[in-house]
Amino acid sequence: MRLPSADELEQLEDIEKQWAVKAMHHAETYFKLISAIDPRQLRLTNIDDEILKDFEETFPEINVECLDEKDFKTPAAKEKWRNFMNKYEKRVNEYNFGSLIRIDCKEDYTEQNTMFGVRMQFYAVEIARNKKGLNDGLRQTDHCSSLPFLLVSFNLKSTMLGRSAFKLLNRRNVIALGAVATTGGALFLSSDNKVHAESNKLKFWQSLPGENTPENPGFAKLRGMAAEQRFRTSLAQNNGKTDFDVVIVGGGIIGLATARELLKRFPNMTVAVLEKEREVAAHQTGHNSGVIHAGIYYKPGSRMAKTCVRGADLMYEYCKQNQLPVERCGKLIVAVDEKEHKQVERLMEIASLNGVKDLQILNSEEIKKLEPNVVAYSALYSPNTGITDFGLVAQCIANEIMQTGRAEIKLAFEAQKFESKDGRVEIWGGEPSQRGPTLKVTAKNVITCAGFYSDRVAGLAGGDAGRAKVVTFRGTYYQLKPEYRGICRMNVYPVPSGGGIPVGVHFTPTVNTRRGIQMIVGPGACLTFSREGYTFFDFKMEDIFGSLTNLNLWMFALKNPSLSLGELYKDMNKRAFLRAAQAYVPGLTEDMVEESFAGVMSQVFEKGGIAANDYILERKVMDGKILCVRNAPTPACTASLAIAEMLIDTATEDFEWEQSEKSIEGPNKVQQLSAIAA
Numbered sequence: 257m258r259l260p261s262a263d264e265l266e267q268l269e270d271i272e273k274q275w276a277v278k279a280m281h282h283a284e285t286y287f288k289l290i291s292a293i294d295p296r297q298l299r300l301t302n303i304d305d306e307i308l309k310d311f312e313e314t315f316p317e318i319n320v321e322c323l324d325e326k327d328f329k330t331p332a333a334k335e336k337w338r339n340f341m342n343k344y345e346k347r348v349n350e351y352n353f354g355s356l357i358r359i360d361c362k363e364d365y366t367e368q369n370t371m372f373g374v375r376m377q378f379y380a381v382e383i384a385r386n387k388k389g390l391n392d393g394l395r396q397t398d399h400c401s402s403l404p405f406l407l408v409s410f411n412l413k414s415t416m417l418g419r420s421a422f423k424l425l426n427r428r429n430v431i432a433l434g435a436v437a438t439t440g441g442a443l444f445l446s447s448d449n450k451v452h453a454e455s456n457k458l459k460f461w462q463s464l465p466g467e468n469t470p471e472n473p474g475f476a477k478l479r480g481m482a483a484e485q486r487f488r489t490s491l492a493q494n495n496g497k498t499d500f501d502v503v504i505v506g507g508g509i510i511g512l513a514t515a516r517e518l519l520k521r522f523p524n525m526t527v528a529v530l531e532k533e534r535e536v537a538a539h540q541t542g543h544n545s546g547v548i549h550a551g552i553y554y555k556p557g558s559r560m561a562k563t564c565v566r567g568a569d570l571m572y573e574y575c576k577q578n579q580l581p582v583e584r585c586g587k588l589i590v591a592v593d594e595k596e597h598k599q600v601e602r603l604m605e606i607a608s609l610n611g612v613k614d615l616q617i618l619n620s621e622e623i624k625k626l627e628p629n630v631v632a633y634s635a636l637y638s639p640n641t642g643i644t645d646f647g648l649v650a651q652c653i654a655n656e657i658m659q660t661g662r663a664e665i666k667l668a669f670e671a672q673k674f675e676s677k678d679g680r681v682e683i684w685g686g687e688p689s690q691r692g693p694t695l696k697v698t699a700k701n702v703i704t705c706a707g708f709y710s711d712r713v714a715g716l717a718g719g720d721a722g723r724a725k726v727v728t729f730r731g732t733y734y735q736l737k738p739e740y741r742g743i744c745r746m747n748v749y750p751v752p753s754g755g756g757i758p759v760g761v762h763f764t765p766t767v768n769t770r771r772g773i774q775m776i777v778g779p780g781a782c783l784t785f786s787r788e789g790y791t792f793f794d795f796k797m798e799d800i801f802g803s804l805t806n807l808n809l810w811m812f813a814l815k816n817p818s819l820s821l822g823e824l825y826k827d828m829n830k831r832a833f834l835r836a837a838q839a840y841v842p843g844l845t846e847d848m849v850e851e852s853f854a855g856v857m858s859q860v861f862e863k864g865g866i867a868a869n870d871y872i873l874e875r876k877v878m879d880g881k882i883l884c885v886r887n888a889p890t891p892a893c894t895a896s897l898a899i900a901e902m903l904i905d906t907a908t909e910d911f912e913w914e915q916s917e918k919s920i921e922g923p924n925k926v927q928q929l930s931a932i933a934a
C-alpha cells in the first residue's frame with residue numbers, strides 16, 4: 257500500500273477536522289431539539305416515512321433502543337448499509353456525511369455512548385427512535401447543554417480522528433496523525449467552541465406555517481396534476497381555433513389573470529393566451545419568494561400601491577375559494593440600528609398612506625417574543641403579509657379560463673411578428689429555437705404581458721422599443737436544512753437598501769407545491785448575462801449587448817457601485833451572501849443552509865439611472881389595437897388580480913369595447929374540481 261505524502265496527510269487531517277466540527281455541531285443541535293420538543297413531531301428529512309419503512313425492512317435485526325456496533329461495523333454489515341445508503345444519494349442532502357450516533361437512546365452523547373457513522377445511518381436510527389417514542393424520555397431529563405459536547409469533543413479528538421484515520425492509513429501513520437491531532441486540538445476545540453456559542457443562542461420553531469394544516473382536496477388534486485404534468489398536456493389539447501377577439505401574449509400570472517378578468521366581464525368574447533414555454537408560469541411567476549405583500553413600500557397613489565393593497569385582498573380570497581395553499585404568517589422589516597429605525601418609521605408612514613392595516617413598530621424585546629432568533633433595534637410588523645404558491649395560482653387560473661370554453665392556451669407558441677391586416681392583428685410565431693412550422697393566430701386586439709421580454713415583444717408589436725428597456729437580475733436562494741427550518745416562522749426582511757431595486761436577503765417560509773414547505777433565504781440580485789440567466793454561466797450575446805448599451809443601467813451602476821459589485825460577489829460567495837442575513841439573525845451559520853432555486857427578475861431603469869418604481873403601460877400601439885405591459889416587477893404576483901382589473905379597464909377604454917351589463921363569474925369551485933379530475 258502506498259503511504260500518503262506529507263501534503264496528502266495534511267489534507268486528510270483538515271478534512272477530518274472539518275467533519276468533526278460539522279458532526280458535533282449537527283449532534284448538538286439535534287440533541288437540543290429532541291430534549292426540547294416532542295420528537296414524534298420532528299421531521300429530519302422530507303422522506304422520513306420512506307426511510308423508516310426501508311430501514312425496518314432492510315435491518316429488522318437492529319434494536320434501535322440500544323445499538324450493537326456489530327450491526328454497523330462488520331464487513332457484511334458495512335456492505336448492507338452501503339447498498340441501503342446509495343439509494344438516497346441524490347435525495348438526501350449530505351447522505352454520507354460523517355455523523356455522531358448515540359448507542360443507547362436514553363443517554364446523551366457521552367464518550368462511551370457515541371459512535372461514528374454516516375448521515376443516513378443517523379437518520380434511519382433517529383427517525384425510528386422518534387417515531388417509536390424512544391426519545392420521549394429526554395425531555396423530562398435536566399440536561400447541561402455544554403457538558404455532553406465537551407465530552408464529545410474529547411472523544412473526537414482522541415478517538416474519532418484516530419479511529420477513522422485508522423481506516424485510511426496504516427498503523428505508522430496513525431501515530432503521526434495522533435501527534436498532529438493533539439497539537440491541533442486547541443485549534444479544533446476553539447473553533448468548536450465558537451460554533452457552540454453561536455448555535456446555543458438559537459431556538460427552533462417546531463413547525464412552519466402550513467405544515468400542520470390538513471391538506472385540502474383542491475390543493476392535493478392540483479399538486480397531483482402538476483406533479484404528473486397532466487395539467488400541461490390537458491392545456492395543449494386545444495381545438496385548433498386560430499381567430500379570437502383578443503390575444504394575450506405571455507402565460508405568466510399577469511397574462512392569465514388578464515384573460516380571466518376579460519372572460520368574466522365580457523361573456524361573449526373569446527381569448528387566446530400565447531406562451532412560448534411548454535407550461536404556464538415558467539419564468540418569474542414560478543420562481544419567486546411567494547410573498548403576498550401588504551403594500552408597505554410603494555409610492556402612495558401609484559399603480560403599484562393601489563393594486564398591491566387591493567390585489568392582496570383578492571389573492572387571499574382567490575386562494576381560499578380555490579383551496580390553494582395560503583398562510584397569513586406575517587412579516588417583520590427589521591432595523592439593526594438607529595439609522596435604519598428612521599427607515600422603519602418612514603415605511604410606517606408610507607404604508608399607512610397606502611391603507612395597509614394593523615401595522616405596529618416593535619422594539620427589540622417585542623421582536624424577540626415573535627422571533628427569538630432575530631436580533632434587531634426595531635421592526636415594522638405587518639401581520640397581514642402572507643405566503644402562497646404563485647405558480648400554482650397561475651395554473652389554477654389557467655384551468656379556470658379553459659373551463660369557460662371561450663379560451664385557449666397555446667403553449668410552445670412564441671409570438672415573433674405582429675401585422676395589421678383588414679382591421680385585425682395577425683400574430684406569427686412558432687416553437688422557440690425551431691425553424692418551423694410557422695403558426696398564426698388573428699385577433700381584433702392584443703395585450704402583451706411578456707415579463708422580461710416585454711420590451712422586445714412591445715417592439716415587435718410596433719411599440720417604442722427604445723423605451724423601458726428591461727434589465728434582468730438573478731435572485732438566488734438558499735434554504736435551511738430540515739433540522740434548522742424552524743429558525744424563524746414568518747417573513748423577516750431587512751429595510752430596503754437596493755437604490756430602488758428590490759434587493760435584500762430575507763427569510764421566507766414557503767408553501768410551494770414543487771419545492772415544499774421550506775424556509776428560504778434570499779434572493780440576491782446579480783445582473784445576468786442572459787435574459788434567462790438562471791445560472792452564472794448562462795450567456796447570450798444579444799442580451800449582454802442589450803445591457804452594455806443600456807445607458808440608464810450604467811448610470812444606476814455608477815450611482816450604486818457597492819451594490820453592483822457587492823451583488824456580483826454575493827452571487828458567487830455563499831459566505832458573503834449569508835452575511836446579509838446574519839446581520840439580523842446572527843446565529844445563522846453557513847452549514848445550516850443548502851442551495852435552493854433561482855429566479856430572474858425584470859427591472860426597468862429610467863432616465864438618469866432611476867429604477868422604475870411603478871407599472872408601465874404603453875397604450876394604443878399599432879393604430880390603437882394593442883396594449884403593452886412594459887414593466888410588471890414585484891409585487892406583481894400579489895397584485896396580479898388587481899392589475900388584471902386595471903388592464904381590462906384600460907383596454908375597454910382604448911379598444912372601445914362595449915361593456916355588457918351583465919358580467920359573469922368564472923366557473924365555480926365544484927365545476928373546476930370536477931374538470932381537473934376529468
Ligand SMILES: Cc1cc2nc3c(=O)[nH]c(=O)nc-3n(C[C@H](O)[C@H](O)[C@H](O)COP(=O)(O)OP(=O)(O)OC[C@H]3O[C@@H](n4cnc5c(N)ncnc54)[C@H](O)[C@@H]3O)c2cc1C
Nearest residue numbers: 506508509510532540541544547671707731855889892894
Ligand atoms: C426572485 C423573485 C422574487 C419575487 N418575489 C415576489 C414576491 O414575493 N411577491 C410578489 O408579488 N412578486 C414577486 N416577484 C415578482 C413577480 O414574480 C413578477 O412580478 C410576476 O411574476 C410577473 O408576472 P408576469 O406574468 O409579468 O411575468 P412572467 O411570469 O415572467 O411571465 C411572462 C411570460 O411571457 C412569456 N413570453 C415572453 N415572451 C413571449 C413571446 N414572445 N411569446 C409568447 N410568450 C412569451 C414568458 O415565457 C413568460 O412565461 C418576484 C420575482 C422574482 C424574479
